[in-house]
Amino acid sequence: MGHIEGFDRGQVSLLPACIDDYVAPQALVRIVDAFIGSLDLAELGFARAIAASTGRPGFHPADMLRLYVWGYLNQVRSSRHLERACVRDLEALWLMRRLAPDYRTIAAFRHDNPEAIVRASAAFVQFCREQGLVGGHTVALDGTKMRAAASPKNIAGAERLTRDLAHTEREIAYYLDRLDAIDEQVAQGFDDQPAHREAFAGAIASLKRRKDRLARRQAELARRDEKVLVFGEPEAKPMGYAHAPKLPSYNLQSVVDVESGLIIHHDVFNDANDSHMLRPMSLAAKEVLAADELHVLTDGGYSNAEEVARCEAEAITVSAPIKRGAMNSEHFRPTQFVYDEASDTIRCPAGQTMRPSGIHTRNRAIRYRTPACKTCSLKPRCTPGAQRAIHRLIDQAALDRMEARIYADPSLMRIRRCTVEHPFGTIKRMSGGGRFLTRGLRRVKAEAALSVVAFNIMHAMNAFGAEKLTGAG
Structure with missing residues (x-):
C-alpha cells in the first residue's frame, strides 16, 4: 500500500x-x-x-x-x-x-504612535461596552512581571561597577607588562618578530574601551542617584519573585471584568511593588465602566491600608486577604491582641489593657503599650524586651473590613484567580513567553496595549460570537 x-x-x-x-x-x-x-x-x-x-x-x-x-x-x-x-x-x-x-x-x-495605540486598545473596550458586552460592577485586579528587552548582564550597581573597573585595570596592566617584556626582548636582539604583539595591543585597546564604558556607567549611576540601574534601558527595573533571579522587567497591571472576562483597563509601571497601585487602577476601571460603585477582587499584594481606605471613600469596595510578614512563633502574634474600637484600647493575651502611647508617622500607625509588662507572668512568651508594643495602622479598620469579606465569602478568591490569571497566561504565550521587544516605558505601554487588544478581540469572539462583533462594527 x-x-x-x-x-x-x-x-x-x-x-x-x-x-x-x-x-x-x-x-x-x-x-x-x-x-x-x-x-x-x-x-x-x-x-x-x-x-x-x-x-x-x-x-x-x-x-x-x-x-x-x-x-x-x-x-x-x-x-x-x-x-x-x-x-x-x-x-x-x-x-x-x-x-x-x-x-x-x-x-x-x-x-x-505609542499613545495613540493605547487609546485604540481602550476604544475596543468602549466598543464592547456600547454593545452591552461589558457592564458588570465586579472586577479582578492583578499584576505580572514582563521581561524587558535589556539583558540581565546590563544590571549593575555601584559595587559591581567598582569591582569590574578594578578588574579591567588589572588586565590592562597585565598586557602592558607583557608588551614591555616583548620590547625588552627585541631591544636585546633575542626576537626579531615578537609573537602576539599585535594581539596584545588589540586586547589593550578593547579593555580601554571597556574601562571608558564602565566609567560612563558610574557617572550615569551617580547622576541618576540610583542604587542599581539597567544600562541600555534605565526605565526597566530588576524584578522577580521570592528568591528567583531579578531580571530587567516591567510591571503589567490589568483589571478584568468578572462578568465578561475582558480586560477593561491596563497599565505598565516600572515599580515592582503593587501596594500603591490599587486606587489608581480601581478608579480608572470605575471610570471605564461609568459605574457609581465598584467591587474589586485582588490579592494580598494590594493590602495597603491607606489605599483601601481611600478606595472606600470613592465608593470602591475591596476584597482581599491581608498580607502579613513572617512572625516569630516563640512569642504571641499581633493577631492575638484584641482591639476594642469603642475605647480605642487593645487587650493583650494576659488580659491587660494597652493604651495609645504615640504615633509612628512614617508608617501611619498608632503605638499601644501597657505598664503591666514589667510584672507580667507571660512576658517570656510575649517579648524579649522590656515592654511589648503593638502598632495598629490608622486605617487598620479598612483592612479588617476588606479581609472580613473574604471570610464571609471564600469563593471570591476563586473568582479572582479564575478571572484575572488566565489573561496573563494568554498574553505571555502570544508575546514570546512574556518579553517586550521595544525599549522604554512609553513604547512598552504601546506593546502591552497591542497584546491586550489582541486578547480582548480573541476572547470577545469566543464568548459572544463573530456575528455580533462584525455586525456591530
Missing part, C-alpha cells in the same frame, strides 16, 4: 480568483478589520491619519494598525516577520489588500 501523494506542482489549477474566498467568514482577522475600520484614527492621535496634499503618499495608519493587531493575535510581533507575512500569509494578504510595507516602515509606526 502506498502513501498519500500530493498534486503535481506544475499542474494548472482553477483556484478562486478572489482573495476574500480564502479567509473564513468566522476568522478573527475579519473582526480586526471591522473594528479598526470603525475607529476615528485622527481623533485617537495617529500620525498621518489625514494625508498631506504634497509629497510621496504613505501607508494609511489603519492598515499598519490592522497589521500589528493581527500580528499580536498570531504571535508575530517582529517588524521583519510582519514584513514577510505580508507576502506569504493569506490572512495578511487579505487584511493588507496586498500592500507590503518594509520592516522599517512597520517598526516606525509602533515607534511613533
